[in-house]
Amino acid sequence: MASGASTGQDGTVRVARARGLGVFAVLLTVLFLGIGARLVQLQVLLHREKAQEVVDILYSPVTERDHRGSIVDARGIPLAVSVATRSCALDPKILLESEGAKPEKLISTLATLLELTPADIDRITKGVEKRRVPKANPDAEPQPIRFVWVKRRVGEEQYKALATAMEAAKREASDAWKNRRRWLRLAGRRKVARDPEGEKACREYAEGWRRVALDAEGRFAGVMFPPEYERVYPQRELASHILGFSDIDGNGLEGVEKTCDSLLQGVAVKRLVARDARSRALSTMVEDGRSSDGMTVELTIDSVVQAIVEEELQTTVDRYKQEFPEVHAHAVVMDPWTGDILAIANYPTFDPNHPGTMPETGERVDPRTRRNDAVAAIQEPGSTFKPLLIAAALEEKVASLDDMIECATFSMNGGRRTIKDIHPYGRMTRVMARLKSTNPRLVRIGQRLGAEKMRQYVKAYGFGEKTGSLLPGEVRGRVTTAEKWNDWTMGSVPMGYEINVTTLQMATAYSAIANGGQLPRPNIVRRVFDATGGLALETQPHMRRRVISEETAATMRRVLRKVVTDGTGRRANIKEYELGGKTGTANMIANADEKKANPKIGYSNKRHTANFVALVPWDKPRAIVCVSIRETGKYGGEAASPPGAAIARRLMGYWGVPTANGTPIMADILPRKVFEPAPVPVIYTIGAPDDDNRMSEEIDPRWMEEMIDDSEAFG
Numbered sequence: 001m002a003s004g005a006s007t008g009q010d011g012t013v014r015v016a017r018a019r020g021l022g023v024f025a026v027l028l029t030v031l032f033l034g035i036g037a038r039l040v041q042l043q044v045l046l047h048r049e050k051a052q053e054v055v056d057i058l059y060s061p062v063t064e065r066d067h068r069g070s071i072v073d074a075r076g077i078p079l080a081v082s083v084a085t086r087s088c089a090l091d092p093k094i095l096l097e098s099e100g101a102k103p104e105k106l107i108s109t110l111a112t113l114l115e116l117t118p119a120d121i122d123r124i125t126k127g128v129e130k131r132r133v134p135k136a137n138p139d140a141e142p143q144p145i146r147f148v149w150v151k152r153r154v155g156e157e158q159y160k161a162l163a164t165a166m167e168a169a170k171r172e173a174s175d176a177w178k179n180r181r182r183w184l185r186l187a188g189r190r191k192v193a194r195d196p197e198g199e200k201a202c203r204e205y206a207e208g209w210r211r212v213a214l215d216a217e218g219r220f221a222g223v224m225f226p227p228e229y230e231r232v233y234p235q236r237e238l239a240s241h242i243l244g245f246s247d248i249d250g251n252g253l254e255g256v257e258k259t260c261d262s263l264l265q266g267v268a269v270k271r272l273v274a275r276d277a278r279s280r281a282l283s284t285m286v287e288d289g290r291s292s293d294g295m296t297v298e299l300t301i302d303s304v305v306q307a308i309v310e311e312e313l314q315t316t317v318d319r320y321k322q323e324f325p326e327v328h329a330h331a332v333v334m335d336p337w338t339g340d341i342l343a344i345a346n347y348p349t350f351d352p353n354h355p356g357t358m359p360e361t362g363e364r365v366d367p368r369t370r371r372n373d374a375v376a377a378i379q380e381p382g383s384t385f386k387p388l389l390i391a392a393a394l395e396e397k398v399a400s401l402d403d404m405i406e407c408a409t410f411s412m413n414g415g416r417r418t419i420k421d422i423h424p425y426g427r428m429t430r431v432m433a434r435l436k437s438t439n440p441r442l443v444r445i446g447q448r449l450g451a452e453k454m455r456q457y458v459k460a461y462g463f464g465e466k467t468g469s470l471l472p473g474e475v476r477g478r479v480t481t482a483e484k485w486n487d488w489t490m491g492s493v494p495m496g497y498e499i500n501v502t503t504l505q506m507a508t509a510y511s512a513i514a515n516g517g518q519l520p521r522p523n524i525v526r527r528v529f530d531a532t533g534g535l536a537l538e539t540q541p542h543m544r545r546r547v548i549s550e551e552t553a554a555t556m557r558r559v560l561r562k563v564v565t566d567g568t569g570r571r572a573n574i575k576e577y578e579l580g581g582k583t584g585t586a587n588m589i590a591n592a593d594e595k596k597a598n599p600k601i602g603y604s605n606k607r608h609t610a611n612f613v614a615l616v617p618w619d620k621p622r623a624i625v626c627v628s629i630r631e632t633g634k635y636g637g638e639a640a641s642p643p644g645a646a647i648a649r650r651l652m653g654y655w656g657v658p659t660a661n662g663t664p665i666m667a668d669i670l671p672r673k674v675f676e677p678a679p680v681p682v683i684y685t686i687g688a689p690d691d692d693n694r695m696s697e698e699i700d701p702r703w704m705e706e707m708i709d710d711s712e713a714f715g
Helices: 002-045 048-059 091-098 103-114 118-129 158-188 196-220 256-258 303-319 382-395 431-435 439-449 449-460 487-495 502-517 552-564 592-597 639-656 712-713
Strands: 060-067 078-087 088-090 149-152 225-231 268-275 283-285 298-299 328-333 341-347 404-406 410-412 417-419 427-429 516-522 527-531 535-538 543-546 580-589 605-615 625-634
Touching: 002 048, 088 118, 091 103, 091 118, 103 149, 103 158, 103 639, 118 149, 149 487, 158 196, 283 625, 283 639, 298 449, 303 625, 303 639, 328 639, 382 439, 382 449, 382 502, 382 543, 382 552, 382 580, 382 605, 439 449, 439 487, 439 502, 449 487, 502 552, 502 605, 502 625, 552 580, 580 639, 592 605, 605 639, 625 639
Parallel strands: none
Antiparallel strands: 060 268, 078 225, 088 149, 268 283, 298 527, 328 341, 328 625, 404 427, 410 417, 516 543, 527 535, 580 605, 605 625
C-alpha cells in the first residue's frame, strides 16, 4: 500500500509540474508574442513617426545653399565670385534647454561683440521667445524654433572677438569638467571615504565645478556659425551694369546675376546636425540629397574692351560735366557677325559690391546710376537713323545715289510743318546730300518709300521689339502703330524722330549693314560650365532675318566711309584706321523747367542726345561701336564721334590690326585698370579646447593635507 501511495503522489507531482511548465510556456509565449507585436508596431507601423521623433530630439535642421557659380569674361577673368564668409546664428531650443544658459545675458553679450542695433536685439529676442508646433506631431506642445539669425556677414574683427570669447568659455568649461572629475575621483579614495566630512567636502567642490562648467557652457549656448558665401566683384565697377548684383541670400537681382540666376544658384540642401548635451556637433547627415555648386557663366564681353570703353566714356563725361552737370553716357561694342556683345558701358557707374550705400561715406547710391541705359533707356536716334532709311530706299529701288535732289526747306501737312536744316542747302546730288545729312532730302526719300514700306523696314531692323540679349530691364522701344501712322509721322521718322530706340537696338541694326544685310541676335552669354568644369551649354550665333541685300549693305558701307572722311563724322577720321560711321543729334523732350518758361515748347533747344555709330573698320567691320552722350548742348559730331573714334582706335590696336602704314599701335591702347584675381579670404576657426589638457586653475588640497598625501590623491 505504501508503495502504491508513493507512486500516486509522484504522478500527481509530475502532472502538477507539467501543468506548471505548460502555464509558464504559455506565459512565456504570450510575453514573446507581446514583445514581437510591440516590435512590429514600433519597427513597422510606427517606424516613420518614431524615427522622426528621434531625429527631432537628436538633430537640428540647418538649410544651406552651396557655392554660387562664378561669372567670368571671355578670357576667364573673374567678374563675380562667391567667397566663404562667416555669419552668426542662434538655436533658441539649445539655448533654452541648456542648464546654465542666461538668454538675456547672451543677447547682451552678442550685441556688444557684434555691434548689433536695437532692431537686431528686438528681432533676436522675439525669435528666442517664438514657439512652433512640430509638423511631425501636431498634438505636441509648441517648441522653440531652431534657427534665428544674429548677424549676417560678420566682419573679421568682430568674428575674431566673438570666437575668442567662445573659445575662452569652452576652455573654462573644459577645465571645470576636468576639475569636477578629479574631485569625484578624490572622493572615491579609500582614505577620503573613511572621513564622511572629507568626502562631503570633495563632492561639494565637485558640484561647484559642475556649476562653473554649466555656466561657462551656457554662456554661448546655441551660438553657431553657419557656412555662407559672400558675393564679391573683384573688378569693382567694371561691367557692373552687365553683371548686376545679388542680395545677401545669393539671389540675383539685376543684370546677368538675375538672368542666369537658375544656372548660378547652388542647389539648396537641408542638413541635419546631431549635437550632444553640450550643444557640440557630433555628426551631420544630408536630408534632401546631395547638394550641387552653381555653374560658371562665361560672358562674351572682353574685360580689356570693356575697360577701354569705360575709360573713354568717363573722359568724355568729365570733359562736359562742368558745363552740363546732368551729362551721362553709354556705349555698346558688338561683333556684327556673331551678335556677341563685347562691351556695354554706362557712366556714371556704380560698384556692385556696394549697390545700395557707399561704405566710405554712408551715402545712398543714386538708383539712376544702376540702370543699364544702353538697353533700358529709349531715345530718338536723330540722324543715325538716316542711313537705315537710305538702305531701305536703295533696296526698294526708289532712290539712287547719283541723281540730283532738292534739299531746300519745304512745308508739309498743309503748311503746318516746315522741314529744314540748321544750315540751308539748295539742290545737290544725293552724294552731297548724304554727306550733309539733310532733313528735307531724307523726308522726300521717305515719301517715295511710302508709309507701309517705311514702317515695314523700321520693324525689320528690330525697332519696337526686344533684341533677345538676355539682359534684364531691356525695353522694346516705341514705333508708331500702323493705325496711327500718318503724314506727320512720315515727316518725323526719316529725320530720326517719332521713333524711340535703345543703343543696343541701334548697334544691332547697323550690324546688318556691316555683315551683309542680316540682323543678328545680340548675345551676352557664350558658355556655361557645370561644377566639375564640364561644358553644360554653348550658345551659337543666330541671325534673326535678312533685312537688306549684300549689295545694298556694301553700298552703305561705302556711304558711311564717306561720312567720316567728308561729312559730319570728320572728327572720327583717325589716321591709323579707316572707319565708317554716322553722327546723330536729337533734341530731347523739354523738361518741366523749360515747359514752365515756354508752355508751347515741345523739344529743348539746349539739351541734346549726341550719337555716333562706327563700323570698325569700314570695309570688313570687326565691331560696331555705338556711343550716346545725353544731356549735353553739343551735337553728335562734336561730342560723340571723338570718343567713338578713340574706342575704335584702341580696339584695333588691342586686336593687333596693322595700321594704314602697316605698323601696329604700341602706345595708349591698353586700359589703365589692373585686373584683380578672385579673392581667397582667411577664415578663422574656433579651436577644440577639449583636446588641450591644460588647466586654468589647479586644485588646492591644503584643506585636507593632514588626511591624505597629494601624490596618492592625484597620482
